[in-house]
Amino acid sequence: MTVEEAISKIKAILEEATKxxxxxxxxxxxxxxxxxxxxxxxxxxxxxxxxxxxxxxxxSVCGKDVLMEGYKFCPDCGQRIDWSDEG
Numbered sequence: 793m794t795v796e797e798a799i800s801k802i803k804a805i806l807e808e809a810t811k812x813x814x815x816x817x818x819x820x821x822x823x824x825x826x827x828x829x830x831x832x833x834x835x836x837x838x839x840x841x842x843x844x845x846x847x848x849x850x851x852s853v854c855g856k857d858v859l860m861e862g863y864k865f866c867p868d869c870g871q872r873i874d875w876s877d878e879g
Contacts, residue, residue: 795837802831836865839874 793801806827842849842858849859856868865872 795834799831799834802827802834806831836869836871839872839876841874841876 806824810824836853840852843852843855844850848857850856851858851866851869851871851873853871854866854869856866858866858873863873
């Protein structure tokens with residue numbers, strides 16, 4: 793299973809489980825918080841290209857300077873950085 797598939801499945805489960813108290817598995821807003829945190833963590837595993845601005849490279853999520861290609865993840869928010877030249 794890919795990260796994208798896992799995110800999709802968790803979102804579908806969360807959506808179905810919060811529709812009504814009659815659902816097979818009812819999730820309250822308190823229960824939903826850890827599921828949403830899991831989704832956020834999984835989304836950070838999907839590599840995103842840094843943003844180029846005035847010759848500097850920044851994390852496309854939080855804006856932290858990630859100029860050094862040694863960073864596999866943003867040191868501020870944890871977003872995986874995509875250093876590939878493809879696309």
